[in-house]
Amino acid sequence: MKDDEYLDLDFKDIGILPPLSRREFLKLLGGGVVILFSVGDPLILEAQRRRGEALPDDFNAFLRIGEDGRVSCFTGKVELGQGVITSLAQMLADELEVPLDVVDMVMGDTDLCPYDRGTYGSMTTRFFGPPLRAAAAEARAVLIELAAEHLQASPSQLKVKEGVVYHESQRQKKVSYAQLTKGKKIARRLKGEAVLEKPSDFTIVGKPVLHRDAMEKVTGKAKFAGDLREPGMLYARILRPPAHGAKLTSVDTSGAKKVKGTRVIEDDDLIAVLHEDPEQAAEALKQIQAQWMKPVVKVDEKNIFGHLIKVAPEGDVVSEGGNLAKGEEISKVVVEETYLDGYVAHATIETHTALAKVEGDKATIWASTQTPFPLKGDVASVLGLPEKNVRIIPPFVGGGFGGKTRNQQGVEAARLAKLSGKPVQVTWTRAEEFFYDTFRPAAVVKIKAGINGSALVTLWDYGVYFAGSRGSEHFYDIPHHRTMAFGSVWRRTPGSHPFGTGAWRAPANNTNTFARESHINIMAAKAGIDPLEFRLKNLKDKRMIRVLKAAAKKFGWKPAKAPSGRGYGIAGGRDSGTYLAHMAEVEVDKKTGQVKVKRVVCAQDMGLCINPAGAKIQMEGCITMGLGYALKEDIHFKGGEIFDLNFDTYEIPRFSWTPKIETIVIDDREATPQGGGEPAIVCMGAVIAEAIYDAVGARVFQMPMTPERIKAAMP
Amino acid sequence: MSKTIRFKLNGQAKSLTVDRERMLLWVLRTDFGLTGTKFGCGEGCCGACTVLVNNEAVRSCQLPVKDVDGKKVTTIEGLAKNGDLHPLQKAFIKHDALQCGYCTPGMILNAYDLLIKNSRPTLKEIKDGMDENLCRCASYQRIVQAIQDAAREMRGGR
Numbered sequence: 001m002k003d004d005e006y007l008d009l010d011f012k013d014i015g016i017l018p019p020l021s022r023r024e025f026l027k028l029l030g031g032g033v034v035i036l037f038s039v040g041d042p043l044i045l046e047a048q049r050r051r052g053e054a055l056p057d058d059f060n061a062f063l064r065i066g067e068d069g070r071v072s073c074f075t076g077k078v079e080l081g082q083g084v085i086t087s088l089a090q091m092l093a094d095e096l097e098v099p100l101d102v103v104d105m106v107m108g109d110t111d112l113c114p115y116d117r118g119t120y121g122s123m124t125t126r127f128f129g130p131p132l133r134a135a136a137a138e139a140r141a142v143l144i145e146l147a148a149e150h151l152q153a154s155p156s157q158l159k160v161k162e163g164v165v166y167h168e169s170q171r172q173k174k175v176s177y178a179q180l181t182k183g184k185k186i187a188r189r190l191k192g193e194a195v196l197e198k199p200s201d202f203t204i205v206g207k208p209v210l211h212r213d214a215m216e217k218v219t220g221k222a223k224f225a226g227d228l229r230e231p232g233m234l235y236a237r238i239l240r241p242p243a244h245g246a247k248l249t250s251v252d253t254s255g256a257k258k259v260k261g262t263r264v265i266e267d268d269d270l271i272a273v274l275h276e277d278p279e280q281a282a283e284a285l286k287q288i289q290a291q292w293m294k295p296v297v298k299v300d301e302k303n304i305f306g307h308l309i310k311v312a313p314e315g316d317v318v319s320e321g322g323n324l325a326k327g328e329e330i331s332k333v334v335v336e337e338t339y340l341d342g343y344v345a346h347a348t349i350e351t352h353t354a355l356a357k358v359e360g361d362k363a364t365i366w367a368s369t370q371t372p373f374p375l376k377g378d379v380a381s382v383l384g385l386p387e388k389n390v391r392i393i394p395p396f397v398g399g400g401f402g403g404k405t406r407n408q409q410g411v412e413a414a415r416l417a418k419l420s421g422k423p424v425q426v427t428w429t430r431a432e433e434f435f436y437d438t439f440r441p442a443a444v445v446k447i448k449a450g451i452n453g454s455a456l457v458t459l460w461d462y463g464v465y466f467a468g469s470r471g472s473e474h475f476y477d478i479p480h481h482r483t484m485a486f487g488s489v490w491r492r493t494p495g496s497h498p499f500g501t502g503a504w505r506a507p508a509n510n511t512n513t514f515a516r517e518s519h520i521n522i523m524a525a526k527a528g529i530d531p532l533e534f535r536l537k538n539l540k541d542k543r544m545i546r547v548l549k550a551a552a553k554k555f556g557w558k559p560a561k562a563p564s565g566r567g568y569g570i571a572g573g574r575d576s577g578t579y580l581a582h583m584a585e586v587e588v589d590k591k592t593g594q595v596k597v598k599r600v601v602c603a604q605d606m607g608l609c610i611n612p613a614g615a616k617i618q619m620e621g622c623i624t625m626g627l628g629y630a631l632k633e634d635i636h637f638k639g640g641e642i643f644d645l646n647f648d649t650y651e652i653p654r655f656s657w658t659p660k661i662e663t664i665v666i667d668d669r670e671a672t673p674q675g676g677g678e679p680a681i682v683c684m685g686a687v688i689a690e691a692i693y694d695a696v697g698a699r700v701f702q703m704p705m706t707p708e709r710i711k712a713a714m715p
Numbered sequence: 716m717s718k719t720i721r722f723k724l725n726g727q728a729k730s731l732t733v734d735r736e737r738m739l740l741w742v743l744r745t746d747f748g749l750t751g752t753k754f755g756c757g758e759g760c761c762g763a764c765t766v767l768v769n770n771e772a773v774r775s776c777q778l779p780v781k782d783v784d785g786k787k788v789t790t791i792e793g794l795a796k797n798g799d800l801h802p803l804q805k806a807f808i809k810h811d812a813l814q815c816g817y818c819t820p821g822m823i824l825n826a827y828d829l830l831i832k833n834s835r836p837t838l839k840e841i842k843d844g845m846d847e848n849l850c851r852c853a854s855y856q857r858i859v860q861a862i863q864d865a866a867r868e869m870r871g872g873r
Contacts, residue, residue, distance in 0.1 A: 081815025081852050210811050217816030218804040220751020220791035224817060227750035279741050349755045349763050349851050350817045398753075398817030399851050430756040617811055617854070624853030647760035647849060655842040658855040 037190035069178025076116025083614035095136035118371035137194035199669035208613030230423035244640030255287030297639030315484035327459030327480025331450025339515035343635035350398020356413035402503030438502030443467035445515035455527035471509030506678035514685030517571035530559035550603035569691030576675025593707030607671035626684025725793025735781035751791035762848030765821035772828035791820035814852035
């Protein structure tokens with residue numbers, strides 16, 4: 001596993017000491033059977049041990065079979081719409097042999113759940129799934145031991161079905177989990193010795209299951225952070241600068257104070273108005289007179305790329321092999337191109353929201369967040385409270401995509417609640433949401449690659465600037481190659497971006513896959529052969545070959561040299577351990593440059609697929625969302641000033657854009673489960689770029705591929 | 716200027732003395748505690764705040780409360796009748812036509828308006844009629860399928 005695959009934030013501190021000691025914690029738990037387990041790559045934990053770093057106590061997740069027979073899984077992960085509330089419950093229920101509906105997922109509450117670094121990077125199923133299954137197997141083994149005692153039988157004679165343990169040959173001898181756990185208080189640490197269910201015995205895993213939270217969501221009962229109310233709660237609006245980096249030179253809040261019922265808070269850099277009516281708070285904010293000094297502006301969305309190249313730090317080698325000079329020497333055709341990608345917003349429909357209540361030396365914050373535990377630390381340090389006095393409760397979260405990993409709004413709400421002595425709700429306006437978004441960074445990719453006379457790739461010299469290294473490594477069989485990454489999403493280069501940037505669904509990989517697969521398509525065209533055939537000639541990776549063939553079969557791919565006029569595109573990708581192949585059909589209006597994506601086929605190999613229904617929804621979501629960055633989404637700015645502040649100028653995909661989408665999940669039941677929330681988005685740029693080229697011969701090197709750029713590239 | 720506004724909210728007669736210019740969205744969410752109607756963009760661009768006024772879908776973040784005086788307002792909380800989900804709600808569940816669920820109330824109510832006006836919409840009519848409602852999780856394909864399914868059920872399976 002490469003660093004960037006899970007280094008999304010400081011992932012090295014996965015599994016840090018939970019806030020309670022184990023003994024304190026077990027006291028709180030009550031009766032039943034409890035299995036404690038750790039989540040995290042054992043190699044990382046081992047490395048930490050060797051470096052002498054403090055190890056996690058000994059668990060960071062647990063499950064409990066309560067005295068009522070209900071099963072609860074406590075995890076610091078959060079449900080963001082990606083469906084883990086369903087897929088984790090499936091894994092647990094299957095392994096424990098209980099019906100799905102007795103499983104409760106308790107997620108993200110920092111007082112109830114053990115520490116978790118955050119929900120991002122398509123890691124929940126990959127990293128949390130296997131230990132969860134092992135813990136469930138261990139719990140089953142404990143329950144069978146208890147049953148053996150109860151039924152006076154040997155464990156090997158016992159079987160479980162739907163939470164009832166029975167004697168294999170004397171079916172009337174049986175006892176339920178609830179009966180077994182009654183009055184018991186057993187806590188075990190996962191030893192990982194219990195035998196896991198064979199994939200062929202799965203009854204719930206691998207079956208499509210509908211969203212477990214759908215009923216609440218279609219009736220309006222589902223509570224998001226902004227839907228919560230506390231007695232005496234005030235709504236906040238906060239004074240914001242006109243540009244990132246602007247300095248406040250003078251402020252007059254007297255106008256705001258004249259709006260009846262308004263409280264004005266001025267605390268260092270935080271100037272806010274509070275009101276029991278959110279519209280009056282907005283009105284009061286308008287009455288504040290503020291003067292700002294904006295920094296001198298240099299970069300905008302046009303010149304940012306040259307700027308980035310200029311300030312780029314030294315590169316890191318991601319991978320290399322052979323000898324580039326030798327590769328160039330044996331190449332018959334060498335193609336050198338530069339690919340550009342603009343800033344993209346997360347634009348979740350729910351804006352950053354938090355409700356904070358501070359009573360005495362205790363604070364509770366309900367926040368839309370992907371990272372409740374880091375928020376807890378931030379709040380504790382800002383309010384000067386011990387961490388154990390801060391509780392973060394994430395209710396339903398209205399979309400994340402990496403945008404809700406920082407928690408500015410939670411800290412703002414906490415500060416205002418403390419300063420005012422009242423519960424305070426902060427809901428960012430859409431303009432604030434765009435302004436403070438941590439955009440997917442603008443990036444540049446430079447590729448120099450060569451082929452020999454047999455259409456084999458002989459040279460691959462690849463450099464990515466500022467996107468990050470995830471997805472930068474090629475998977476083709478190339479003798480002389482080097483992949484370099486200059487600058488990263490995670491380590492900020494001073495003087496690079498004029499505003500915040502960060503993780504955006506499949507960070508770095510959208511940019512990298514656009515560049516790599518476009519370049520492969522260009523070389524196929526140079527070689528004069530079909531781009532699928534070209535790939536198959538240059539691949540040895542069996543998983544990649546399998547997804548390409550599966551997609552081709554579903555799509556009905558007929559070989560042709562591009563541009564064929566048919567508007568067909570192809571791209572392959574890898575993300576979060578998952579393999580993908582996309583094929584698309586588009587129509588391009590030669591006069592206007594408008595693109596209509598008619599059809600997208602995606603084949604995905606994600607190892608063992610836990611919930612095929614959930615996996616397909618994520619794939620469809622990825623494909624549709626990916627149309628946005630491929631064709632339209634681009635932040636317009638000058639220096640630290642953001643010009644796109646709502647959906648009128650920043651266009652995201654809509655119903656009318658939606659192509660016919662066909663998804664294939666290659667279910668590999670013997671493999672370990674891989675990521676599903678992000679992978680299928682990574683190919684969308686390249687597959688559409690190729691389809692545009694195939695339709696009209698216009699090769700576009702910059703995303704988004706707007707009508708203007710397509711027209712400019714027309715032959 | 717405050718004035719007493721009378722209207723039917725989810726089938727019940729309500730009267731409220733409020734500033735007439737307040738937006739319906741915030742009156743619903745704060746004064747009535749009906750938080751199923753969501754704030755998304757505040758400018759009528761996204762449709763998360765969609766409610767029905769006299770069975771017509773409107774953006775409640777753009778509608779002063781004075782405009783519902785004497786009218787009938789339905790929010791997502793009022794769509795199920797006597798505990799029975801509306802066919803659209805059932806179809807959204809059946810087709811898994813949601814992910815984070817934040818845009819879902821607005822989607823359902825906008826689709827309700829669409830189906831009241833056109834009981835047999837074509838695919839294009841559904842996409843056109845729903846085009847101003849945004850879903851960042853991009854569940855569009857499934858929402859279309861759910862609407863088609865609900866339309867069939869509302870026509871009595873024909």
